[in-house]
Amino acid sequence: MTTRVKICGLREPAHVAVAAEAGAAYIGLVFFEKSPRHVSITEARNLALEVPPGVAKVALVVNASDEELGAILDRVPLDMLQLHGRETPARVAEIRARFGLPVMKALGVAEASDLAVLPDYEAVADQILLDAKAPKGAALPGGNGLAFDWRLVAGQVFEKPWMLAGGLTPDNVAEAIARTGARQVDVSSGVESAPGVKDPALIRAFIAAAQG
Template sequence: MPSHVAVKICGLSDSDHVRVAAEAGARYVGFVFFPKSPRHLGLDRAAELAGDVPDGIAKVALTVNATDAELDAIVGAVPLDMLQLHGKETPERVAEVKARFGLPVMKAIGVAEASDLTQIDLYSDAADQLLIDAKPPRGAELPGGNGLAFDWRLLAGRKYWRKPWMLAGGLTKENVAEAIRLTGARQVDVSSGVETAPGQKDAALIRAFLKATKG
């Protein structure tokens, strides 16, 4: 397993869980701005939580097909280090968002089969980072956070994409070490895998997940 795998705990909504994630060694924390998600935050609450994040941990806003006005409101209210675009944004839109807001942009790419990997090269020029996630089932309300994994063998031996990438989708304390081994991921993202119910994070699960990534 690669040493120093960077972990993102996404969908946080409680200051105790932000503290636990930071103390356990998370490198990123994610806040969700998508009303259909059980992890959605209002701007005031997100600003409070972001204020609790220690220096050196990246604060990431997850958005889905957000308009400029919506992004203006988020960036204006919440101190952030990165924007995560988790919808159907085109490479052109990714570049536009990056230029407008001056923040690094991570683009989520849904994978179910080998042909989906062509998206990675398409977005590599525009995005600063890529989030390789399980493609949501047809008709799903949420583009991510569904607790689904994909066949990690699709990523085996593909460590050399032009941009840093993060593995997501169905990761748990039980399977994350194997996922890292199969894919060579240097970064992983978890949301539902550290919850007891949708949107309900658990401190013990957060700690156990971070411990599992350290082998």
């Protein structure tokens, strides 16, 4: 079974094309102003219209209000919402019901106890994304280039499809997959030459390594 890859934080049409051609299953667009990968609604719409059929378009949002989500979805053709903030299970269920799109909930992991909430979120989300927990005081909830201890999820039984994120690069993604059994992986900073600047060669190398 081929590992499904999500390239997140894309900002250039050319990089969308590279990711799709290389075999990405998901394209991630970041709607979080503090992120160097942030795109405006107009920019996101233009990028989404470049994504070929068969590649899922995912909006990453952080503690977004209904008004913010509505403004995005009014203009941008999307396939999934990725909730990367402090959204409660009740809020996840509310967003999924209100907007009618599949929802992926990101959970920060630093120690085994962080996985205790997994059943609560699996009950309401369509997918789970496990990311390294952001350091205390960090400006970004994800995309910090940090990995967590992959042994924490080795052997974990999941009720819903899940995705591994956090500090993945072309050099370590194959090991991460082997250690965790992940069938889906997410990368952002690991395929960049500078914060927010994607590198086409690294995108290709990451997907090849993940699927190799």
